[in-house]
Amino acid sequence: MVKLDAKIPHGPIAEKWTNYKAHQNLVNPANKRKLDIIVVGTGLAGASAAASLGELGFNVKVFCIQDSPRRAHSIAAQGGINAAKNYPNDGDSIYRLFYDTVKGGDYRAREANVYRLAEVSNSIIDQCVAQGVPFAREYGGLLDNRSFGGAQVSRTFYARGQTGQQLLLGAYSALSKEVANGSVKLYTRSEMMDLVIIDGRARGVIMRDVISGKIERHAAHAVVLATGGYGNVFFLSTNAMASNGSAIWKAFRKGAFFGNPCFTQIHPTCIPVHGDYQSKLTLMSESLRNDGRIWVPKSPEDAEKIRKGQMKPTQLPEQARDYYLERRYPAFGNLVPRDVASRAAKERCDAGFGVGKTGLAVYLDFADAIKRLGKHVIEARYGNLFQMYEKINDENPYETPMMIYPAVHYTMGGIWVDYELQTTIPGLFAAGEANFSDHGANRLGASALMQGLSDGYFVLPYTMQNYLADQIGVARFKTEAPEFEQAEKETRDRIQKLLSVNGNHTVDSYHRKLGLIMWDNVGMGRNKAGLEKAIALIQELRADFWKNVKVTGTNDQVNPELEKALRVADFLELGELMARDALVREESCGGHFREEHQTPDGEALRNDKDFNFVSAWEYTGADKEPVLHKEPLVFEYIEVKQRNYK
Amino acid sequence: MDLTLKIWRQASATAKGKFVNYKVQDISAEASFLEMLDLLNESLVQKGEEPVAFDHDCREGICGACSLYINGRPHGPDRGITTCQMHMRNFKHGETIVIEPWRAKPFPVIKDLMVDRSAFDEIMQAGGYVSVRTGGVPDANAIPISKRNADLAMDAAACIGCGACVAACKNASAMLFVSAKVSQFALLPQGKLEANERVRKMVARMDELGFGNCTNTYACEAECPKEISAANIARMNREFLVAKITAPKE
Structure with a gap:
């Protein structure tokens, strides 16, 4: 049995990363030229890793699924990026960012990784400013900050409501520079089909060119997966249409352990579902909770009238409204962490206080903020978000409160990695949302951008050298090796199999069904019976998929149906693993809420005695049950407590 | 609402393209333009026909992937939004909508409505x-x-x-x-x-x-x-x- 070794460096937490860097192995410039690295994905983690590794002198090949690296879904992040700069002089520090992140994650993240994240957060801001990222500034010319959920300081840097876009364009510009320099070779419209392992090490990938359908082999000394999260297993999520879990699922099937697959973030402020034709959900930035107040009617009768359109929300007097977050959590109010805010919204709606046609919505109201600050200030802060809302809902949020409801947004789970971001397969690294590492059971707002760029700019360029140092004598691999041959054959067989089923149901119809099973049973509230039911239903649906799916067209052409089918086939396996993990974890923590385990007032009830570990699942073969390994979590620098935002 | 769609179909970069007419029915005014195309594609797949290829990804107006010429205008009739942010309430029952790819020499058509940028x-x-x-x-x-x-x-x-x-x-x-x-x-x-x-x-x-x-x-x-x-x-x-x-x- 594989022993999980997180490879946490010795020494006090504030010195671990410094010590690591001081003693790690390095590769000299002449040898770097002889080493090849494959990076899959060009979001914040992938683009920053590829650019930085290219700058160091490695030969890098980088792949993206879209027509340009600039379109990776990091682009859609709105609110901001955290750093412990303490520019506002409000008491922030590296320790406090570390503490807030571990606490926000409900004490299910590895201390050493999170500390390093907080430590390099400041360098990220410096780097991005040097690249020309136009962060928001104050009149004195210095950088502005705002606050986000789960923190009592203002440590979030932002570029209007388009922070992800600007940071990604920064990383994309660095990547473009390296492509021009010839150190990075860029492959667009290219999707990973499989990972190639030779003698136990990751040595290459099989890619499919989505324009020609050509199956290609690429070899390297090391492979980085930066392919994002798997929230689209729910069909409806805030993820982009092409976001998928196939690359990490292939790695899992080849032996990489999967960490905490059930940890999913349901974001509290999204535009509610409005019809069964809907293809995705749209996020409204958490930053809105800085100024917006969340409420539902106090009485179910008023809620009923509003649902039926007999009353407008603006007509409901102040004393008839329930600002339930401010009532339940006076210390953090509307800025409680995402998991807490989402569950509170669900609780109110389930109890019959929800608004909107479906009753599955709550209000996010800016009337007070507009009165206090003036419309122009609100417009300057959130103008693009308000416009986006109006275009979708045909309602003016300056005049009537926004309607919001939680939606699947982010997956804290992912490929298990050690301190070096290396998976259980030597030579395979995972970065950004694709790994499980830093957010525990719940990610704080503005921390995803921080983690993606931390991994790519400041962690992998060091830790990968430590791995590659003993690879300098290893000659470039030939893609004629039998391992490549075999992986390509398996890919071709799988594609052929999908194309030849020729059943009666579209790929999307399966994806929708899977999404419903997941949302109903592996969503915001989970229980034993529901999870067991979900596992059975998913197995049934998977079997049906391979018998009755209809995939039109051929492999050697642009074929979006085939692309979707390949992804949904993997989601149909991944969803089951998520349910299994949720079933085993008999406690509530962060985004994982087991209804059997809650405090008398409905808060998540952790069980530190039995579940203070990272779940790391090992694949054991098709139709065999995966095996659970446990990485115990040790908290030396933070006292583990019941989270309290009251 | 019911609509007639006049869509540019082109099998590959080198193939000759042409407009093909499609009918879609019962489209909700709340649906987005791309969701309307999803419904068309779903019905085409069900009939065993090839769906219309178009670029899209984030569907919230920020990735820049979607790129349709709608009734002679890039991203359609509304201002300051992308194709994916366009909602069907901008169209009327019975209308014919013409959908084309970007047409510019440096952006050659790859297939149907997809171009190479x-x-x-x-x-x-x-x-x-x-x-x-x-x-x-x-x-x-x-x-x-x-x-x-x-x-x-x-x-x-x-x-x-x-x-x-x-x-x-x-x-x-x-x-x-x-x-x-x-x-x-x-x-x-x-x-x-x-x-x-x-x-x-x-x-x-x-x-x-x-x-x-x-x-x-x-x-x-x-x-x-x-x-x-x-x-x-x-x-x-x-x-x-x-x-x-x-x-x-x-």
């Missing part, structure tokens, strides 16, 4: 960056920038690289796209050092790739989903002129 990446690779390496940079607040310039730089940086400007322009000019990046860096001290070289290289690459020139019709600005100002083109022209005058003799 890699030329934009190539322009960016010619100089759309500040040449700093990872690490070793000054503290972020060591470079104060006036709020005005930071805001103007952000206005320009909001470009999503969708190519609507090129599609809207009768000359297939990429001036708005290129000038947005040139302006962002020209307005910031970080970008100043390489400003001359940057504008020279990016403009040269743009010309090589076959984009046309600007003749000041401002169709680009009118159709830009992010409402990037044509003033950026003026700024780029000034930068270009300065770069030309001050260029070292070969």
Whole structure:
């Protein structure tokens, strides 16, 4: 049995990363030229890793699924990026960012990784400013900050409501520079089909060119997966249409352990579902909770009238409204962490206080903020978000409160990695949302951008050298090796199999069904019976998929149906693993809420005695049950407590 | 609502394309334009026909992937939004909607409504960056920038690289796209050092790739989903002129 070794460096937490860097192995410039690295994905983690590794002198090949690296879904992040700069002089520090992140994650993240994240957060801001990222500034010319959920300081840097876009364009510009320099070779419209392992090490990938359908082999000394999260297993999520879990699922099937697959973030402020034709959900930035107040009617009768359109929300007097977050959590109010805010919204709606046609919505109201600050200030802060809302809902949020409801947004789970971001397969690294590492059971707002760029700019360029140092004598691999041959054959067989089923149901119809099973049973509230039911239903649906799916067209052409089918086939396996993990974890923590385990007032009830570990699942073969390994979590620098935002 | 769709179908880059008519029924006014196309595709697949290929990804107006010419306008009739942000309430029951790909020589059609916009990446690779390496940079607040310039730089940086400007322009000019990046860096001290070289290289690459020139019709600005100002083109022209005058003799 594989022993999980997180490879946490010795020494006090504030010195671990410094010590690591001081003693790690390095590769000299002449040898770097002889080493090849494959990076899959060009979001914040992938683009920053590829650019930085290219700058160091490695030969890098980088792949993206879209027509340009600039379109990776990091682009859609709105609110901001955290750093412990303490520019506002409000008491922030590296320790406090570390503490807030571990606490926000409900004490299910590895201390050493999170500390390093907080430590390099400041360098990220410096780097991005040097690249020309136009962060928001104050009149004195210095950088502005705002606050986000789960923190009592203002440590979030932002570029209007388009922070992800600007940071990604920064990383994309660095990547473009390296492509021009010839150190990075860029492959667009290219999707990973499989990972190639030779003698136990990751040595290459099989890619499919989505324009020609050509199956290609690429070899390297090391492979980085930066392919994002798997929230689209729910069909409806805030993820982009092409976001998928196939690359990490292939790695899992080849032996990489999967960490905490059930940890999913349901974001509290999204535009509610409005019809069964809907293809995705749209996020409204958490930053809105800085100024917006969340409420539902106090009485179910008023809620009923509003649902039926007999009353407008603006007509409901102040004393008839329930600002339930401010009532339940006076210390953090509307800025409680995402998991807490989402569950509170669900609780109110389930109890019959929800608004909107479906009753599955709550209000996010800016009337007070507009009165206090003036419309122009609100417009300057959130103008693009308000416009986006109006275009979708045909309602003016300056005049009537926004309607919001939680939606699947982010997956804290992912490929298990050690301190070096290396998976259980030597030579395979995972970065950004694709790994499980830093957010525990719940990610704080503005921390995803921080983690993606931390991994790519400041962690992998060091830790990968430590791995590659003993690879300098290893000659470039030939893609004629039998391992490549075999992986390509398996890919071709799988594609052929999908194309030849020729059943009666579209790929999307399966994806929708899977999404419903997941949302109903592996969503915001989970229980034993529901999870067991979900596992059975998913197995049934998977079997049906391979018998009755209809995939039109051929492999050697642009074929979006085939692309979707390949992804949904993997989601149909991944969803089951998520349910299994949720079933085993008999406690509530962060985004994982087991209804059997809650405090008398409905808060998540952790069980530190039995579940203070990272779940790391090992694949054991098709139709065999995966095996659970446990990485115990040790908290030396933070006292583990019941989270309290009251 | 029921609609007739007149859609450009083209099997591959080299195949000859043509318009094909489709009927869609019972489309909700709340649905997005791309969700309406999803419904069409779902029905085509069910009939065993090939669905219409189109680029799309984030479906919230920021990735820049979607790129449809709707009733003769890039991203359709509404202003300041992308195709994916367009909702069916902009159309009427019984209407015929004409849907085409971007039509510009530097953006060849790949299939149906998908075009190849890699030329934009190539322009960016010619100089759309500040040449700093990872690490070793000054503290972020060591470079104060006036709020005005930071805001103007952000206005320009909001470009999503969708190519609507090129599609809207009768000359297939990429001036708005290129000038947005040139302006962002020209307005910031970080970008100043390489400003001359940057504008020279990016403009040269743009010309090589076959984009046309600007003749000041401002169709680009009118159709830009992010409402990037044509003033950026003026700024780029000034930068270009300065770069030309001050260029070292070969």
